[in-house]
Amino acid sequence: MDEDALEYHKTDPPGKIEISTTKSTNTQRDLSLAYSPGVAAPCREIAAEPDDAYQYTTKGNLVGVISNGSAVLGLGDIGAQASKPVMEGKGVLFKRFADIDVFDIELDLDDPDAFVESVAAMESTFGGINLEDIAAPDCFEIEERLRDRLSVPVFHDDQHGTAIISGAALLNAAEIVGKDLADLEVAFAGAGAAAVATAKFYVSLGVPRENITMCDIDGILTTERAESGELNEYNRQFARNGPDGDVADAMEDADAFVGLSAGGIVSQEMVRSMADDPIVFAMANPEPEIGYEEAKAARDDTVIMATGRSDYPNQVNNVLGFPFIFRGALDVRTTEINEEMKIAAAHALADLAKQDVPDSVVKAYGDQPLQFGPDYIIPKPLDTRVLFEVAPAVAQAAIESGAARIELDVDEYVERLEARLGKSREMMRVVLNKAKSDPKRIALAEGTDETIVRAAAQIEERGIAKPVLIGDENEIHSTVVNLGLEFDPDIVDPAGGECEAYADHLYERRQRDGITQREAESLIRDDTNYFGSVMVDRGDVDAMLTGLTNHYPSALRPPLQVVGTADDAEYAAGVYMLTFKNRVIFVADATVNQAPDEDVLEEVTRHTAELARRFDVEPRAALLSYSDFGSVDNEGTRKPSEAARRLREDSDIDFPVDGEMQADTAVLEEMLTDTYEFTELERPANVLIFPNLEAGNIGYKLLQRLGGADAIGPMLVGMDKPVHVLQRGDEVKDIVNLAAVATVDAQDSHS
Structure with a gap:
């Protein structure tokens, strides 16, 4: 792994990022506009009105990732220059997941005063500041002073990132085990920046402060230790008026354990000492406080387990937070990232985990089942929907809390975010909006297929069309239940009462093309492509999709034979x-x-x-x-x-x-x-x-x-009426998109 990583980073050009231009530079005139003399015009505008920097420069989409390398994850105090690969990597994640540009800045400064002054002097450059890998307790002081001083958002991800992501996981874990956050007893292993910020955030979510027991390397944080000066001004707020003890004592009868400390410090016996259906977030990296298999095997009831590792379920990964939080913050030009915005992000992530997971995400994670439950309480980092859920929630919270300097329409904002991920989303949004304006009934010929059922649920939920599933009614209902979908499908079973009338219709259409009455009855009963084609031809539905489980020619043949081409068309x-x-x-x-x-x-x-x-x-x-x-x-x-x-x-x-x-x-x-x-x-x-x-x-x-x-x-x-043939292996999103196209086709044919 080390050799692969070194080769990855040193391959020419070295590093992971570069600067690219966003405007044409092909002609002398282009260069004159980009620099001298044309650049003088925006300079004068910004000098007269400083906020115009957001209009004429990259400031509004530029974040500074700034560190002194004093607390690099898993490596410790390695210094500013050695931390640069990490900061470049942070920039890659900002760009990859939220289309945010980054300058990484490594400051060789140990003095908090000098660090604060240096960052403050760069305020004009950035739309936001992401502080990274700064040792506690300096990180607390640095963030607080910069937040008070700067008019752009300042966010120390090591503190708040873990807090927000694990907070989303806690919301769902508590729901699954049927416990209220107000009743949770939570034990913390670790009392540094991430642990303190996470505990404070849990309080914001509804966990009583007095229900939190925090431990550092010397044991439980007590008021006696605080009074003796052992604790710093940040973690002493979680000192309890009670007896001394260690992590094992803190975990006894606790509903939840949160590990932000060191690997291997928790035993199975300690997990067994916890309350019924415990929540175990062992987030030390690379080795968690207790292994996933060990924790799950420690007891017979439900153990909801999360780690910081990607090779186990429920990875608490900060990439689920910071790109999207900054995206929302930048797009409404916030002055800060406040508690309301962080809470909104956590709830958005928790809600997203309850939705059907796209096929592309399932494939990216080895086709393992991903469905809301003990082993899936937070979304996966590669789920592109996180952008559309978290950024708008953060932006809305910023507007409502007064942190935003501009307002926006959330629905229009989602469309802008989709355009950032590619032209296809922007183009499909045009059709999706048209479809939603007047949804039509669409027959899905392969109604018993699991992918079709999932697509139908999304089509209905998003208001794109009114899906009609063709197939065995009992089988379809069973699939809906097994998938955990809140979906009451409209089903037409070929074994039902329409079979005779449909066979007559097919026979009438094809009797001079070699089909007998008996063959028509057989085709209607046994081939849902023919059944769906007759539904469209009779006007019982407005459009039809088929082809997911058939070769293209065989799927196309029934609609061509039954529906045929339009009056002004000879060919499809x-x-x-x-x-x-x-x-x-x-x-x-x-x-x-x-x-x-x-x-x-x-x-x-x-x-x-x-x-x-x-x-x-x-x-x-x-x-x-x-x-x-x-x-x-x-x-x-x-x-x-x-x-x-x-x-x-x-x-x-x-x-x-x-x-x-x-x-x-x-x-x-x-x-x-x-x-x-x-x-x-x-x-x-x-x-x-x-x-x-x-x-x-x-x-x-x-x-x-x-x-x-x-x-x-x-x-x-x-075609005479809207019929579209899917490709074998199409994903849910492909079916949803084609359903929107079919709906717009039907709208046009009805106009």
């Missing part, structure tokens, strides 16, 4: 929306038509452009080939060329379209404008029509995997 096609950091591209056809002729290409272009507009994207279409505007003349190149010509000459087409052209010509502005100035496309294309299925499928997958694009789809266009 599969479209993917590919989102890059600052760009969106729709690609077709990637799933349906193997060797399209000019008629198919023309129609697919029309439908794909219509789809782009549902995402509020004005289409610019390019029909692709391996030649540019006749540079190669053969049967293959003539098809896209002819389709493009027809579209250009069609007076009903109100978007630019051209072709045939090579892919780089279509997407690079300099090639379009410099080499082919005659083209109809004045800007790069955002609708790419591939010449055949093989090229389309290869192309979108290369763009997705090598180009780093997020792919949404395939979205089926050209």
Whole structure:
């Protein structure tokens, strides 16, 4: 591990962070705007109005991670320079999880006065200060003085991070074992910065101060020890008027144990001495006060166990806190991170743990079951939803408590946060909002599948659509119960009373295509794809999703046979929306038509452009080939060329379209404008029509995997009624997104 870590850090370029520009610097004019003489203009504005620094500089998204290296986790007092890898790592986490930029600053200062003066002098640079790895008791004094002095938030993560995350865990652990925080007896091992801050925070959450017994290396903190001068001004507030003792004495009959001390100091016998269904947070790193397996095996009742380690359930990891707390604080320009904001963060984390866990998170943690209960009381760090839950809660608490200098609409704020995580979220938000404005009934053909059931619960909870699960009613209800979902699904069982009418409908539609009445009855009874297709065709539902457990062609066949294509369409096609950091591209056809002729290409272009507009994207279409505007003349190149010509000459087409052209010509502005100035496309294309299925499928997958694009789809266009075919192995979020697309399709068809 050490060798791997050293190689990781020294690989060129050394370290883990770099500075990158956010504005164009390609021309002399760009450089003149970036520096001299253009930079004078924002300087004058800020000189006249200091708060304009948030408008013209990075201050509003820049945090200083500052340390003197006097108490680096697991390493102790290693000095400022040796702590730099840790501070760089903190910057990586800020950027990775909350898109916050960081300057790490290591100050070779042991004197608290000098440290405070140095940090205070940098207030103009930063929107917030994260103090890190500073030894107690200096860390308490430094934070207090800087908070009083600075107008930007100051947060010592070693104190408050552990407090907030373990506080969220405590809220849920107490709920699971049926205990009230006001009745909890809590024993602490450790009396340093993290322990004192955590104990104070538990008091804020509702644990009575007199119910906390704190121990340091010399035993229980007592009033006698405080009066003798053994305790500092910070931990003496938890001194108890009682007998001396050690950690074992403190843990006897305690409801909860909180370890922020040293590894291996707690035995199984000590855990057995605790009250019924004990809560054990052994958070010393890298070795906890007692091992996970040891604590769980110590007794027969419920032991809710948390550690600081990632290889066991319930990891108390500060990364669940500081990036998102600072995100919320920066976005409302708070003057501090106060107790109300910290409490809001803890409750947001606790509430999130009760929600269904995304498939991507489950996969990231080895496909282990993640469901609210003793082994899952706090979210996982890689759960992207933490940003959308914690940052808004912190921002709202800042506004309500008076710490914020600007206000915001929380719903709009969530949308801005989603945009930070990628263009796909921003684009899907457009469709999701449209779907919520008028939810439609959507049939989910594979209704007994666990992933489909979870997706249906989210679709209904978020108000995107009204899901209808097709399948065995008892099996679906059993799945809902096993998943612990608070969801009363709308179920249509093919074995029910609709079977005969649906078989008649299918027979009427397909009797001249080789299907007998008996075969129609069998298909309706045994194949939920046919059942769902008839539901859509009859108007009993507004749309349908299928394909999660079937190959694409077999899933597509029933809706094509029953629902068919629209009146103005002869062909269906599969479209993917590919989102890059600052760009969106729709690609077709990637799933349906193997060797399209000019008629198919023309129609697919029309439908794909219509789809782009549902995402509020004005289409610019390019029909692709391996030649540019006749540079190669053969049967293959003539098809896209002819389709493009027809579209250009069609007076009903109100978007630019051209072709045939090579892919780089279509997407690079300099090639379009410099080499082919005659083209109809004045800007790069955002609708790419591939010449055949093989090229389309290869192309979108290369763009997705090598180009780093997020792919949404395939979205089926050209159908008479909204039907979309999922990909095998799609996750819950993919199903939810496609349900939103189907709902918007249905809204359009009803308008």
